[in-house]
Amino acid sequence: xxxxxxxxxxxxxxxxxxxxxxxxxxxxxxxxxxxxxxxxxxxxxxxxxxxxxxxxxxxxxxxxxxxxxxxxxxxxxxxxxxxxxxxxxxxxxxxxxxxxxxxxxxxxxxxxxxxxxxxxxxxxxxxxxxxxxxxxxxxxxxxxxxxxxxxxxxxxxxxxxxxxxxxxxxxxxxxxxxxxxxxxxxxxxxxxxxxxxxxxxxxxxxxxxxxxxxxxxxxxxxxxxxxxxxxxxxxxxxxxxxxx
Amino acid sequence: xxxxxxxxxxxxxxxxxxxxxxxxxxxxxxxxxxxxxxxxxxxxxxxxxxxxxxxxxxxxxxxxxxxxxxxxxxxxxxxxxxxxxxxxxxxxxxxxxxxxxxxxxxxxxxxxxxxxxxxxxxxxxxxxxxxxxxxxxxxxxxxxxxxxxxxxxxxxxxxxxxxxxxxxxxxxxxxxxxxxxxxxxxxxxxxxxxxxxxxxxxxxxxxxxxxxxxxxxxxxxxxxxxxxxxxxxxxxxxxxxxxxxxxxxx
Numbered sequence: 001x002x003x004x005x006x007x008x009x010x011x012x013x014x015x016x017x018x019x020x021x022x023x024x025x026x027x028x029x030x031x032x033x034x035x036x037x038x039x040x041x042x043x044x045x046x047x048x049x050x051x052x053x054x055x056x057x058x059x060x061x062x063x064x065x066x067x068x069x070x071x072x073x074x075x076x077x078x079x080x081x082x083x084x085x086x087x088x089x090x091x092x093x094x095x096x097x098x099x100x101x102x103x104x105x106x107x108x109x110x111x112x113x114x115x116x117x118x119x120x121x122x123x124x125x126x127x128x129x130x131x132x133x134x135x136x137x138x139x140x141x142x143x144x145x146x147x148x149x150x151x152x153x154x155x156x157x158x159x160x161x162x163x164x165x166x167x168x169x170x171x172x173x174x175x176x177x178x179x180x181x182x183x184x185x186x187x188x189x190x191x192x193x194x195x196x197x198x199x200x201x202x203x204x205x206x207x208x209x210x211x212x213x214x215x216x217x218x219x220x221x222x223x224x225x226x227x228x229x230x231x232x233x234x235x236x237x238x239x240x241x242x243x244x
Numbered sequence: 245x246x247x248x249x250x251x252x253x254x255x256x257x258x259x260x261x262x263x264x265x266x267x268x269x270x271x272x273x274x275x276x277x278x279x280x281x282x283x284x285x286x287x288x289x290x291x292x293x294x295x296x297x298x299x300x301x302x303x304x305x306x307x308x309x310x311x312x313x314x315x316x317x318x319x320x321x322x323x324x325x326x327x328x329x330x331x332x333x334x335x336x337x338x339x340x341x342x343x344x345x346x347x348x349x350x351x352x353x354x355x356x357x358x359x360x361x362x363x364x365x366x367x368x369x370x371x372x373x374x375x376x377x378x379x380x381x382x383x384x385x386x387x388x389x390x391x392x393x394x395x396x397x398x399x400x401x402x403x404x405x406x407x408x409x410x411x412x413x414x415x416x417x418x419x420x421x422x423x424x425x426x427x428x429x430x431x432x433x434x435x436x437x438x439x440x441x442x443x444x445x446x447x448x449x450x451x452x453x454x455x456x457x458x459x460x461x462x463x464x465x466x467x468x469x470x471x472x473x474x475x476x477x478x479x480x481x482x483x484x485x486x487x488x489x490x491x492x493x494x
Contacts, residue, residue, distance in 0.1 A: 083390070
């Protein structure tokens with residue numbers, strides 16, 4: 001591992017994105033549009049106030065998962081990965097480079113989504129808006145690293161898109177947006193305790209209602225961080241210099 | 245220090261399977277330094293597998309592969325071996341220069357190297373274009389330019405001249421010989437037999453075996469043929485064992 005190569009990789013990924021303005025617009029605008037749609041649907045009810053914070057976790061997570069898994073899969077399929085691994089690039093340089101680049105995009109995306117939800121849709125945030133942003137960013141980075149990992153197990157773009165319902169949907173269903181997690185059947189509640197998105201949604205709701213202290217939110221952030229580190233480590237294990 | 249007269253690549257009793265299919269079965273070959281060696285044979289005969297093994301990206305079953313005095317795939321070789329895959333492995337959504345700048349940073353080569361390889365591959369006027377907007381021949385030259393960065397001691401090129409117009413092909417072969425004259429060892433694969441005469445040495449390959457390892461002139465003399473294509477056919481006729489073993493295997 002070498003910081004210069006990691007940064008060169010992150011810079012390269014960002015220049016690739018820069019040549020694709022449509023992706024940038026989709027990345028930055030789509031989550032806000034969906035949050036806006038949701039606020040509109042529930043405009044005469046108190047529902048948006050309860051599920052709004054969860055939505056801030058959801059959309060960046062899904063979008064980053066998709067973008068990252070497809071981009072890295074493309075790298076595996078076009079032979080550039082084989083080229084890089086025959087060169088003095090560390091596996092960690094590649095994974096961290098991707099995480100840095102998409103992490104930066106995730107910061108921008110979450111900032112837009114949080115800003116839109118609070119100032120345009122009128123979502124009430126009782127706690128610190130910076131803490132809210134921090135959780136949203138951690139969540140988007142989680143989507144990035146899980147996407148990196150998923151791309152290792154897919155051979156085609158079709159397969160990697162299928163990972164979305166397989167890996168992401170259960171987390172959404174069990175995350176507490178549809179039904180608060182403490183009302184889930186026991187087994188499902190235990191499972192949901194182990195899923196990272198549950199903790200992201202818990203943290204965002206805690207910040208929005210200011211019902212828990214900063215230590216609680218910090219603990220949830222640590223759990224998400226552990227998942228991020230785990231996905232990065234597993235992802236770099238799946239990169240092999242020699243292939244059959 | 246490494247012995248200068250030692251071969252660039254030494255392969256002994258190499259066995260490789262890809263999937264369930266044995267591709268190389270007991271292949272041994274030696275590639276001298278500072279010359280252009282052509283690896284010729286029909287599609288599917290194992291050329292790419294042999295090149296991938298030499299570069300160190302292929303899982304092998306058994307055998308020893310020594311490259312520039314150390315085991316193939318060693319970390320120290322990642323600076324010293326340039327590899328061009330059959331399909332151009334470059335980023336379509338970056339410009340030519342951005343591609344090369346990234347590969348340069350990964351290699352830790354001097355910044356001036358990007359302009360040097362752009363000139364060598366005649367891509368200066370395309371430097372600012374997106375690779376995705378280039379022709380197939382230009383894309384493969386970008387891939388080649390990437391392998392020239394850092395002036396590697398060994399260049400492994402998998403069908404670098406496929407799809408290029410004749411003029412460009414001649415230019416590339418001239419470049420290969422300039423590099424060899426400067427001390428670089430080159431291993432160039434091709435399935436086009438008429439490129440054989442441009443090589444200093446030839447390896448003729450079929451069904452995972454080396455049928456001949458000779459100079460182009462020596463090959464024609466020993467087979468009593470007029471051209472490489474004829475020599476290849478004569479060698480196949482002399483090696484019926486290849487066909488028989490294949491028949492039993494399938």
